[in-house]
Amino acid sequence: MATQDRLTLRVSDLSVAYGHHEVVSNVSFSVRRGESLALIGESGSGKSTIARSVLRLLPRSGRASGLVEFEGQDVLSLPERRFRPLRGRAIGFVPQDPGHALNPVRTIGSQALEAAALVAETGRRELVLDTFAQVGLDDPRRVYDSYPHQLSGGMLQRVLIGLTVLPRPALIVADEPTSALDVTIQKRILDLLSRLREELDISLLLITHDLAIAAERADSLVVLKDGVVQEAGDTGTVFSSPSSAYAEQLHADVPALNPDRYEHLRTLPGEVPKIEVSGVTKSFVVEGSRLTAVDDVSFAVSAGETHALVGESGSGKTTTIRLLLGLEVPDSGAITVAGEDVTGRSHGDLRSIRRHLQLVYQNPFTSLxxxxxxxxxxxxxxxxxxxxxxxxxxxxxxxxxxxxxxxxxxxxxxxxxxxxxxxxxxxxxxxxxxxPDVIVLDEPTSALDVSVQAGIVEVLLTLQAELGLTYVFVSHDLALVRQFAHTVSVMHRGRIVESGPVKTVLDSPREAYTRTLVESLPAGVKGLR
Missing domain, CATH: 1.20.1580.10 (ABC transporter ATPase  like domain)
Structure with a gap:
């Protein structure tokens, strides 16, 4: 619980400009001890610029004015030599991408000792190992001796959170801390931040474009657009009764809050299968051991239907679509597209098939x-x-x-x-x-804001209705899958553990693994629908 009479952070009339261009204008909010506040809005709304202002990490071209007060000290007016001891020790930072935040050629332990040096002269290794255990890393010694590339994304994010909380800061600034993680890992990370906030009485400034996460995890919200506050207040009030047109639109664009939004655009698929995947298995040799990436996978997709593949990283989704596209050859089983066998074809034969089978990649920034x-x-x-x-x-x-x-x-x-x-x-x-007849969509909206995502989904559904397109949709966003897909296959460790109509599978899952995925969705949105 927040200590109501103690302010950790007070931001008053903050404005930030790059050159003559003002990107944040007169923003004000406060965070009390032990409280969580979320800054939400689409890309370009000023969220990260505000976070960098609090951390004094603006580039040289950035000029901040107004008041940023941390535990009674005016951050903006402090000389760098006096603010530097606060950054890391009193104000912690969890960045969006753990892969870029850690030095790839140094062990985790050698980097962690630098954080431990902020608070201890002796016993630093034991302090690091204790902290790693506190953030839920099962084998702290192995993590300590590992290099970043030897750990999963979720483990790396736990490492960063551990390094952040090790000095026991009064405030943590978390900039999109779970945007690159699977839904189950995302829940663990958010649960961890919530637990540490309560146990250590740490304040949290959460930067996110995911309104469902904000609804569940923040005590209060600041809604931003083009650097201007559109709405601010208690989370429940802002979500249940938004007063600004922009907040209302954001609310409407969140899949978890509006599961039936696109029902008017949905078409009934045909009865003839456009895609048939039958008993497909694919294994690879990794470091001398054989790994089965896809194990006896079967599903069919009718003409005009959207079939989703869901599951955590490593579940086999990507290998399955590479097999479907003819980019990998299965060890056994068969794949047909529009009646033509994809498996065992020559490059020339596949070239003719690919005219009717196209792929939209996950990241538009790197695919063009x-x-x-x-x-x-x-x-x-x-x-x-x-x-x-x-x-x-x-x-x-x-x-x-x-x-x-x-x-x-x-x-x-x-x-x-x-x-x-x-x-x-x-x-x-x-x-x-x-x-084409078939388009494979590999996480086509994961890099996009919720409002932009809504526009893309509407385009895809409209095109499907007009052109009779068949989609195979790979995603970790179960709320979006429920909006967009007709049917779904849930993959776990290379196998399909559950499959069927999307509403049946996600609303009444039979398998324990599917229930785990569904239960990992932000619970806070359920009471706000």
Whole structure:
């Protein structure tokens, strides 16, 4: 419980500008001891800029004005030599990507000793091991001796949280601490932060674009758009009775809060299977041992249907879609697409099949060549397959771009001149331009804000209704799967443990593993629907 008479952090009329461009304008909020406050909003709303202001980590081009007061000290006016001892010791920071926060060529232990040096002159190794045990790392000594690449994402995030809480800070700033993690790992990390906050009476400033997490984990909220506070207050009040149009829109865009939002766009799939995966198994040799990545997997997808594959990292989802796309050859079993066998085909045969089977990658930032224009990116496959004349190809590109809701005048731009949502629409247009029957969607919205995600989902469902497309949808977001898919297969350790209509599987799961996934969804949203 928060100590109500003690403020840990007070931000008053904070404004931040880069050059002449103001990105945060007159933001005010406060966090009491032991309290959690979430800053929420889409990319560009100013969340991370506010966090960097609190931590005094703005780039040289950034200028902050107003008041940022930590335990009675004005952070912005302190000389760096006086603030430096606070950063890390009194104000902890959990970054978004643990892979980039740790030195890859040094052991975890050698890096952890630096954090221990902030609070202890002797017994630092024992202090680190005790802290690793406190944050739920089962084998602290192995973690201590490991390099970052030898640990999973969830373990690395626990390491970072351990290093953050080791000096017993009064405030933790957590910037999207679970955005790259599976739903079950996400729940463990959030449970850990909540437990440490209560046990150690630590205040938490949580930066997130996931409103479902904010609803469950924060005592109060600040809703931001374009650097301006749209709404602020008690979490339950903001979510149950939003007073600003922007907060209302964010509420409407959260899949967990609006499971039936797209029912009006859903079409009934046909009865003829477009995809059949039968008894497929695939293993790899890793460090001398044989690992079965996909084990006797079978499912069928009808024409015009969306079938989702869900499960944690390592469950076999990615290997399954690589087999479906002909990028891997199964050890046994068969895969057919539109009646054509995908397995055992030559490169030339697969090339003809891939005209009807396209892939939209997870990350629009890395899947598009930054030196190409939109026109070239979308039209590349038309050139490769020598489809039509040059004017006809230009028409096809324009049609595909317009179909995903982009303006034709964007075709001359390069990816750097587009937003994340526009980039993903370009990726979808590139898949559409060949007029395929089947599109494989590999986490197509995981890198996007909830409002942008909603627009992409609406585009995909509209295209499915208009063109009769069949989708295979890979995702760890069960709430989105419930909105988007007709059927689902739950994968665990390479096997399908449960499969069926999406509402049946997710609303009334039979298997313990499926129940674990469903129960890992933020519980706070259930009472706010």
């Amino acid at each position: 060549d930054p030196t190409w224009t939109v026109a070239r990116l979308v039209g590349e496959s038309l050139d490769r397959y020598r489809i039509g004349t040059r004017p006809e190809r230009a028409d096809r590109v324009r049609e595909a771009v317009e179909a995903v809701g982009l303006s034709p005048d964007l075709v001359s731009r390069k990816p750097s001149a587009l937003s994340g949502g526009q980039r993903q629409r370009v990726a979808i247009a590139r898949a559409l331009v060949l007029r």
